[in-house]
Amino acid sequence: MPTESLAAMFESDIAQHRLRPLDVALARFLAERDNAAPAPLLWLGALLSRQLADGHLCLDIDALDALADEQQWPFPWRTLLRRVQEDVGTWRSPLIADAKGQPTAAPLVRDGSRLYLRRYWNHECHVAAAIRERLARPHELPLQLADELQRLFPSNGKNPVEAVHDTAPLHWQKIACALAARSAFSVITGGPGTGKTTTVVRLLGLLQTLHLREHARPLRIRLAAPTGKAAERLSASIVAQLTTLDVDTDARTAIPTQVDTLHRLLGSRPDTRRFRHDRANPLHLDVLVIDEASMIDLEMMSAVLSALPATARLILLGDKDQLSSVEAGAVLGDLCRRAQGGHYDDATAQWLKATTGEDVSPFVTADANALDQQVAMLRHSHRFDAGSGIGRLAAAVNMGDASAVHALLTTATTDVIWEPSATPSHLVDLAIDGRSHAQDDSSDANACGHRHYLEQLRRQRPTDDAGNDAHDAWALDTLRAFNRFQLLCALRRGPYGVEGLNRQIAEALQARGLIEGRLAGVGPGHANEGWYEGRPVMVTRNDYSLGLSNGDVGICLRFPDGEGGARLAVAFPASTTPGARGSTHVRRILPSRLNDVATAYAMTVHKSQGSEFEHTLLALPPDPGPLLTRELLYTGITRARRWFTLAGSEEIIELATRQQTRRYSGLAERLGGC
Numbered sequence: 207m208p209t210e211s212l213a214a215m216f217e218s219d220i221a222q223h224r225l226r227p228l229d230v231a232l233a234r235f236l237a238e239r240d241n242a243a244p245a246p247l248l249w250l251g252a253l254l255s256r257q258l259a260d261g262h263l264c265l266d267i268d269a270l271d272a273l274a275d276e277q278q279w280p281f282p283w284r285t286l287l288r289r290v291q292e293d294v295g296t297w298r299s300p301l302i303a304d305a306k307g308q309p310t311a312a313p314l315v316r317d318g319s320r321l322y323l324r325r326y327w328n329h330e331c332h333v334a335a336a337i338r339e340r341l342a343r344p345h346e347l348p349l350q351l352a353d354e355l356q357r358l359f360p361s362n363g364k365n366p367v368e369a370v371h372d373t374a375p376l377h378w379q380k381i382a383c384a385l386a387a388r389s390a391f392s393v394i395t396g397g398p399g400t401g402k403t404t405t406v407v408r409l410l411g412l413l414q415t416l417h418l419r420e421h422a423r424p425l426r427i428r429l430a431a432p433t434g435k436a437a438e439r440l441s442a443s444i445v446a447q448l449t450t451l452d453v454d455t456d457a458r459t460a461i462p463t464q465v466d467t468l469h470r471l472l473g474s475r476p477d478t479r480r481f482r483h484d485r486a487n488p489l490h491l492d493v494l495v496i497d498e499a500s501m502i503d504l505e506m507m508s509a510v511l512s513a514l515p516a517t518a519r520l521i522l523l524g525d526k527d528q529l530s531s532v533e534a535g536a537v538l539g540d541l542c543r544r545a546q547g548g549h550y551d552d553a554t555a556q557w558l559k560a561t562t563g564e565d566v567s568p569f570v571t572a573d574a575n576a577l578d579q580q581v582a583m584l585r586h587s588h589r590f591d592a593g594s595g596i597g598r599l600a601a602a603v604n605m606g607d608a609s610a611v612h613a614l615l616t617t618a619t620t621d622v623i624w625e626p627s628a629t630p631s632h633l634v635d636l637a638i639d640g641r642s643h644a645q646d647d648s649s650d651a652n653a654c655g656h657r658h659y660l661e662q663l664r665r666q667r668p669t670d671d672a673g674n675d676a677h678d679a680w681a682l683d684t685l686r687a688f689n690r691f692q693l694l695c696a697l698r699r700g701p702y703g704v705e706g707l708n709r710q711i712a713e714a715l716q717a718r719g720l721i722e723g724r725l726a727g728v729g730p731g732h733a734n735e736g737w738y739e740g741r742p743v744m745v746t747r748n749d750y751s752l753g754l755s756n757g758d759v760g761i762c763l764r765f766p767d768g769e770g771g772a773r774l775a776v777a778f779p780a781s782t783t784p785g786a787r788g789s790t791h792v793r794r795i796l797p798s799r800l801n802d803v804a805t806a807y808a809m810t811v812h813k814s815q816g817s818e819f820e821h822t823l824l825a826l827p828p829d830p831g832p833l834l835t836r837e838l839l840y841t842g843i844t845r846a847r848r849w850f851t852l853a854g855s856e857e858i859i860e861l862a863t864r865q866q867t868r869r870y871s872g873l874a875e876r877l878g879g880c
């Protein structure tokens with residue numbers, strides 16, 4: 207560290223949680239490389255590292271004043287900020303390079319007003335260039351496209367058209383399919399149940415049908431999703447859609463139902479960030495569909511684009527309004543910034559009219575760019591009807607309309623329940639007995655809590671001599687029952703966070719006789735929390751040797767050991783058998799082999815992405831904080847299929863509805879000019 211005062215300031219920053227030790231380590235590394243580096247530059251390095259941890263790709267020097275106010279920076283930081291603003295253009299240090307200057311290996315890159323770590327700047331430039339290249343490449347238009355589109359998306363009322371405000375109703379699914387058919391790159395975004403999977407299955411049917419007519423072999427199609435859970439859900443959804451897909455058997459059977467995680471698709475290797483498939487060893491495929499694309503961070507997107515053959519087609523599906531990836535970047539959000547308004551050009555509008563019969567002229571603008579032409583937003587939910595509280599609440603949150611949110615919460619609906627003053631112990635009761643607040647008449651369909659799967663587990667336990675298949679079926683049923691309910695938290699720590707609530711729920715379940723055994727140190731995610739039957743766990747790190755992905759959920763169960771005794775094993779749903787709906791069998795893994803797992807009575811909203819539950823309870827803390835955002839609330843609400851319970855005060859819900867996540871990145875700007 208060059209000056210003692212900077213070192214002392216960093217020490218206090220760590221103590222006050224303004225910076226992490228890792229951020230200061232980066233500043234130290236920079237100081238070692240240039241011992242004449244100005245202090246404000248070292249401080250910027252530490253600040254940049256901190257911002258990356260919050261998902262930003264860069265620091266926007268022009269926006270630092272706003273950040274200072276938002277984060278209530280202390281006096282020494284404000285002094286350094288002034289020096290940055292005065293001197294930034296004059297720094298001559300081997301630590302920082304200008305993006306437009308001679309190439310160097312400087313660890314920091316300044317691109318206009320943005321400051322990047324070189325690695326992220328490289329990724330951002332690569333992703334933008336690779337997408338621009340794909341958008342610019344002329345793609346052979348499938349012959350008979352219009353006829354096939356008309357057959358798969360008839361406009362005769364069989365498929366409801368999608369209304370949008372006061373413009374003429376448009377069949378956005380047909381439009382999305384047509385746009386994806388004409389290019390090597392496309393994005394289909396939409397909220398829950400808007401038909402993203404339906405559209406892509408028809409697109410694959412169409413592409414396969416037309417390809418088989420012209421060529422001897424089918425297209426090589428691969429499907430992927432960021433997490434195992436999302437992959438499993440997409441697979442089940444595709445299996446269901448294929449049963450009604452109106453194409454020839456040859457085309458239908460050439461559509462895969464197997465969905466890989468992105469890590470598996472690219473071939474992750476232990477102890478390295480590099481994948482087996484890359485530019486030198488590209489994937490063998492013609493079409494790649496990636497679902498839940500909002501969870502893809504910039505580095506992963508860069509890896510996907512590197513491994514994709516130049517001629518292959520990439521189709522991204524996802525909900526642009528959901529929380530972004532945990533890692534830095536908000537790729538789908540950046541790609542879809544203008545999706546709401548369409549921003550088509552005249553050529554696209556004319557082509558769509560001729561090919562689909564749909565008139566998108568209300569969505570034509572003069573400032574259209576190449577990316578806009580390949581983005582389609584589905585706008586009508588087929589899952590939530592107009593009267594659904596969940597659907598209306600999600601829409602109101604998405605629009606940032608706090609008074610509509612409040613009105614919906616205080617109006618009786620059958621599917622939304624509001625708990626304005628739930629204490630942690632009240633949350634524990636709700637998580638166990640969820641049903642006390644159910645407002646549905648049919649007794650079987652009550653919104654349940656965790657009690658449900660624990661009671662079912664006992665009720666349905668096969669006899670010891672029932673055999674492996676019967677025990678696996680029981681384990682699978684238990685996993686399905688567990689999946690009916692989930693408690694989601696905004697925070698990890700504190701009494702309203704995942705760790706505190708997991709501990710309290712386990713203790714309460716034990717006190718009520720719903721679980722047995724040790725609860726040694728139930729708390730932060732360590733494998734030594736104590737294993738007992740019924741303990742649900744989430745994998746917190748990919749384990750390639752066990753074939754488990756970060757986010758996989760299993761349940762610890764007691765199985766006969768074949769020698770008259772019993773032993774605990776954790777049952778995980780096994781990857782889907784092609785052609786089957788959902789997981790059909792389980793894998794049993796001994797607890798001693800699981801190193802990175804955490805108890806999962808409660809999970810963060812982030813971790814729940816890609817999953818859905820019949821009943822979701824979202825617990826908001828009583829105090830304001832930067833994590834309470836519109837995207838978090840929206841993502842939590844849209845995890846619920848039938849019932850949604852929201853625990854949080856009116857003030858906190860209003861704050862979250864108004865507070866939007868902002869991620870600093872230059873990707874949208876780089877693509878805006880394409």
Ligand SMILES: Nc1ncnc2c1ncn2[C@@H]1O[C@H](COP(=O)(O)OP(=O)(O)OP(=O)(O)O)[C@@H](O)[C@H]1O
Pocket residue numbers: 364365366379396397398399400401402403404405443588589
């Ligand atoms: N045009 C349509 N007409 C009638 N039903 C439709 C239409 N499109 C989709 N659906 C139905 O709506 C439901 C949701 O569709 P789908 O799974 O394709 O949506 P999604 O956007 O992929 O949902 P998710 O939120 O799970 O990602 C399905 O039951 C599907 O059959």
